[in-house]
Amino acid sequence: MENYSFDVVIVGGGPAGLSCGIKLAEKGVNTLLIEKGRFCGSKNLFGGVIYTSSVKEIVPEFPEVNPLPVERAVAEEGYIFFSKRGVVKLLHTKANPKEAFTALRAKFDAWLSEYALKKGLLIVPKTKVIDLKINHSQVTGVIVDRPQSFDNPKPAEIEAKIVILAEGVNRLLAERAGLVQGPFKPEEVVLAVKEVIQLPKEELEKRFGVKENKGLAAELIGEITLGLPGTGFLYTNQNSLSFGIGIFLSTLVDLNLKPYEILERAKAHSYLQELFKGGEILEYGAHLIPEWGIEGLPRLYGKGIMVVGDAAGLVNPLFREGTNLAIYSGLMAAETALEALEKGDFSEKTLKGYEERFRESYIYKDLLLFKNLKVFLLKNKHLFDTYPEMIYEIFTLYFSAQGRYKKEIMKEILGIIRKKRGIWGVLKDIISWGRLFW
Ligand SMILES: Cc1cc2nc3c(=O)[nH]c(=O)nc-3n(C[C@H](O)[C@H](O)[C@H](O)COP(=O)(O)OP(=O)(O)OC[C@H]3O[C@@H](n4cnc5c(N)ncnc54)[C@H](O)[C@@H]3O)c2cc1C
Incomplete structure (x- = not known):
């Protein structure tokens, strides 16, 4: 050269x-x-997930381009809370799926x-x-x-x-x-590990209830990271799934945990086993996310x-x-x-x-707004272990209430909250969560 x-x-x-x-x-x-x-x-x-509005700033004709460089329009999006025994989904269907693409x-x-x-x-x-x-x-x-x-x-x-x-x-x-x-310091970055799991297109669409180039983007919280500060993700591509977890590097170092082992354990969860059955791993990789x-x-x-x-x-x-x-x-x-x-x-x-x-720009304003986020996430372990378990137990009770006096059910739900976090604990968490935004 x-x-x-x-x-x-x-x-x-x-x-x-x-x-x-x-x-x-x-x-x-x-x-x-x-x-x-x-x-x-x-x-x-x-x-x-790629956001259309940002891509349009550089490629105004996006997503009307050929070939389309993205996988599926995000038609369904939200959170899946993982307890040891099952999941609770909080997903919403989007009026305009073309706002974002996997x-x-x-x-x-x-x-x-x-x-x-x-x-x-x-x-x-x-x-x-x-x-x-x-x-x-x-x-x-x-x-x-x-x-x-x-x-x-x-x-x-x-x-x-x-x-x-x-x-x-x-x-x-x-x-x-x-x-x-x-x-950077270990508490300033999240270490993410990811797999791309191939499934036949028809099978993927059947399992996830998606079709016509539309798909799902879900963030996974709770047992998926063994209740440690971090999240997982599950996105549908054309004929593969992007699945991974991200955990603060400091937590992994402190507990001497290997992220790939956590990913393997996550995949053994009964909910995911069904979704991944027969899938072939196309890619595996790890990457840091800057969260300083x-x-x-x-x-x-x-x-x-x-x-x-x-x-x-x-x-x-x-x-x-x-x-x-x-x-x-x-x-x-x-x-x-x-x-x-x-x-x-x-x-x-x-x-x-x-x-x-x-x-x-809003980027700076957001960074300022969420200046306490990292400490909040690292300190509030309840978000990643207590709450997902609690939500699952409450839903289980609520949806199996047939044939029982409902006041008893409500008392039991209150009992779960008291036992797992306490009413004051929940109120305190709501306030500190709210404080993050104001
Ligand atoms: C697991 C995971 C999930 C994520 N999910 C999302 C998501 O769903 N949506 C979203 O918007 N963002 C997501 N992100 C964040 C997003 O990927 C990054 O914010 C984004 O890629 C940053 O872009 P960048 O161009 O700054 O850096 P990068 O995309 O990291 O690109 C840096 C480039 O620089 C090159 N490079 C580095 N050093 C040198 C060198 N010395 N000489 C020459 N080349 C060099 C690298 O090879 C690379 O191509 C995720 C990140 C991770 C790790």
């Missing part, structure tokens, strides 16, 4: 990097996106990168950015794991007026740029550099937002880069515009 020079170099071809690259390429900016995977999406793993990243990101190429973005896959070029604290480019040329094995250097870090949760380059102080929130938010810009998406920790686990926040932040960084290029000023003074845009 010869030495090159670009206006903007983007590190990482996930939704954050690609959306940023598409916007810049559309404006004719000389932009290079470097992706370490074989192709965009090849290394990426998520649940997952997706597999290898397909979705690859499609988005094809779209980006058509817009004129230069994408170099199979190349890892190993360092930043920094001159008097101004970032001036990147260094990659490719030789400079056939006869010069030294790593190639690529000049850039602006470098945009869309490197995902591991954020090593953001650290190198001094935008974050040290690596506002407290761990890095500095979003420096001299000649900005950081977007997961690398900045822009996820909202409560509302399953990640890809959309990656896209929005990529677009905000692109707008700022355009402004900087127009002014010919790549100093912090102009790149600060990215942080200003970010602070105006």
Whole structure:
């Protein structure tokens, strides 16, 4: 690889990097996106659900595109509470299923990168950015794991007026740029493990009661994570299921638990055994989810550099937002880069515009609103063990009340609540849950 020079170099071809690259390429900016995977999406793993409104920001014709890079429109969505003995479902059917789609990243990101190429973005896959070029604290480019040329094995250097870090949760380059102080702590990330389980399409549609490219997206709470702070997920694809669990890394470390073992135990739950019967595992993978929130938010810009998406920790686990926040932040960084290029000023003074845009956005406001979420989830273990069990017991009693005096049933239900959490305990939990939102 010869030495090159670009206006903007983007590190990482996930939704954050690609959306940023598409916007810049559309404006004719000389932009290079470097992706370490074989192709965009090849290394990426998520649940997952993609949100139409965010994709439309970069591909206005979505979802009226051919081929469709997503799996099924999310027609049914909600929570499934797992007790040891069974489940209680809280699912709602959506009036407009096309608001969100289940997706597999290898397909979705690859499609988005094809779209980006058509817009004129230069994408170099199979190349890892190993360092930043920094001159008097101004970032001036990147260094990659490719030789400079056939006869010069030294790593190639690529000049850039602006470098945009869309490197995902591991954020090593953001650290190198001094935008974050040290690596994240185990209590700041969730470790998710996921399997894609193949089933014949007709069988899948029969088992889940879905049809016509419509599907289910469910978050799983309770026994699925052995009652530990975390959740599971179950999404229907065309002819496969995306199933996984995510648990705070600190909990796994403290209890010396292996996530794959928890996943295996979860799959042995009678409810899932029925759904997965005969399924073949197509893929298995693990990935971290950044949940450091506002407290761990890095500095979003420096001299000649900005950081977007997961690398900045822009996820909202409560509302399953990640890809959309990656896209929005990529677009905000692109707008700022355009402004900087127009002014010919790549100093912090102009790149600060990215942080200003970010602070105006709902992403920042949400991070601020949920500033106590991580601590709340880690401290309130009742949410993951007591309540799912309690809900199941209450429903069991309620729906087997035939032939009995109902006042007795209500007394028994009250008895369950008293025994498991106590009336004051429940009230306290409702108040602290409410406080999260206000
Ligand atoms: C289990 C799980 C379930 C999730 N479910 C959902 C969901 O349902 N809906 C949702 O919206 N979000 C979900 N998310 C979150 C979502 O996946 C992320 O928020 C989103 O992918 C972030 O996009 P990104 O572009 O910032 O980072 P990534 O998607 O992680 O992309 C980063 C890219 O950078 C590349 N890269 C990294 N370092 C280098 C380097 N040095 N040189 C070159 N390339 C590099 C990587 O290969 C990768 O392609 C989920 C995440 C997980 C782990």
